[in-house]
Amino acid sequence: MVETPIRFGILGCADIARKLSRAITISPNSTLYAIGSRSLDKAKKFAAENDFPPSAKIYDSYEAVLYDPDVDAVYVPLPTSLHVKWAVLAAEKKKHLLLEKPVALNVAEFDLIIEACEANGVQFMDGTMWMHHPRTVKIKEFLSDSEQFGQLTTVHSIFTNGGDEDFLKNDIRVKPELDGLGALGDIGWYCIRSILWVVDYELPKTVTALRGAILNEAGVILACGSSFEWEDGKTSTFHCSFLSNMTIDITAIGTKGTLHLHDFVIPQEEKTATFSAASKTGFMELAKGWVPLPSQYVVTTDIPQEACMVREFSRLVKSINEGNSKPETVWASISRKTQLVLDAVKESIEKGFQPVQVVA
Template sequence: MAETPIRFGILGCAGIARKLSRAITISPNSILYAIGSRSLDKAKKFAAENGFPPSAKIYDSYEAVLDDPDVDAVYVPLPTSLHVKWAVLAAEKKKHLLLEKPVALNVAEFDLIIEACEANGVQFMDGTMWMHHPRTAKMSEFLADSQRFGQLTTVHSIFTNAGDEDFLKNDIRVKPELDGLGALGDIGWYCIRSILWAVNYELPKTVTALRGAILNEAGVILACGSSLEWEDRKTSTFYCSFLSNLTIDITVIGTKGTLHIHDFVIPHEEETASFTAASKSGFKEFATGWDPLPSQCVVATDIPQDASMVREFSRLVKSIKEGGSKPENKWPSISRKTQLVLDKVKESIEKGFEPVQVGA
């Protein structure tokens, strides 16, 4: 008997929703079921261009998607300023929630979303796709290997992507009333998540934004960086920017090994992704080279990482819907920690780049 797929509704026709529409179609346990927009014509056009089946429901409002009793889950790619309203309403309508990042404007708003999810027994997950690539699990194995990697000492993460003139003037990510967190929320989110992933989600003690943050005339962050420090003297840095060439790197350094990734958010290829690992490295005599050389690990995937995310989310939803399971709290916990650190970086910038205690 064929597996009953999880039926997805999408709120809005944002550009990233094109990618998730494809992911929902590719994932073996999900189906595009409904799309809602404030414009019926826009919703119809989006459905026609993004592989929605002929049976898909086309609605002229977000509310209509949430009111459809056959929608199991919703993907919400709306501007961050609208997340708390629509995510809470989705949870109250008993719709499982796949929410685009950043999850909220601040952790207080995110807590309202999670309270609604918990009160209504729905699964929450944010849209950080690279977490679901099998490469990530393979890299975690290396970091956990005390013989090859040792004890983590420092992490450095970079995500930059130069926006053109139109982007820097008109994109929602540079508008304070829509996505007021700017580059910090959009691509800094990935840097912060990568650091937390590397340290097994242990929150830092302090966050200190680096001097030299660049803001537009409306006060939205276009480029910034930060250092993080832990009780046991682990350190990390990150930098994110809408003004520099595309770079997506993580370097994780331990007492015995080093991990490098150059495309951690979006792999260069969909079918495979790689990373390099060096263990117990040293210079040859007279520093003529490395011994041993770093090794490259190539990890294949059966479906793209965005579809892997949808598949895992749908699996969790199905286990709740049909198996009586409780929602998995791992994902909201990770999202909250990411949002919390992001908040503290913003606070440090606003306080003149002074250190800020993170807390919990």
């Protein structure tokens, strides 16, 4: 028996929507059903260039996608400043919601979105793709091994990706009226999420932005960092920047082991991902080298991580639509914690790098 795929509509023709269109096509339980743009010609061009099936609906507005009764779910890659309006309307029209990150400009907006999803019984998930890669599961196994990794002491995360002159002047991510969170929202979101993931989503007690944050003339963050502190003594730092060469690292250090990951957001190869883990390491006699050497692990996947994300989201949607389950709330909880910490970093920057308490 052939499984009926989840029918996706996409709001807008953002560049990231090209990646998700491909993921929806690759995922075995989803299909591209509709695309909506403020320009019909733009929507037609997008559909033609991204292998939409001939039967796909092409609309000249976002509303038309949401009012189509045959659309099961929508992917929303619009600028963050537009998320509340369109995400809430999508939920009200009973469309399950895959929403690009950062989810909102602040936690108050985030809560409006989740309240709409909960009130209308629709599934929510943000677009943090790396969490769905099978490598992520393997790494967590190492971090959870008390014999190999021990107790976590500190974690550090970096995501830098230098933009060219055109990007730094014209991209929506440097425009306060479109994506006012800048680098903090776009790539700092990944750093914050990675730290929370390592600590099993335990919120830090205190967030202190690091001095040296760089803002453009419009006040949008181009580079920043922060330190986090927990009541039990754990610490962490992150750095994100549109002004430095691409680096995408996580280092997690325990009492017995160390994890190194150099491409956590997007693996260097689509279907093969690696990480390094060291346990109970020390120096050889006369410090001639390390013993034992860190182990290199390779994890393969049959489909890319973004298709893994779509597959999992579609599985949840199908179960809800068939009456077998209610929406899975863990994704909203994880996203909200990420948003809370992001808000605290931004507040610390605005307060002259003073410590800010994180309140759930």
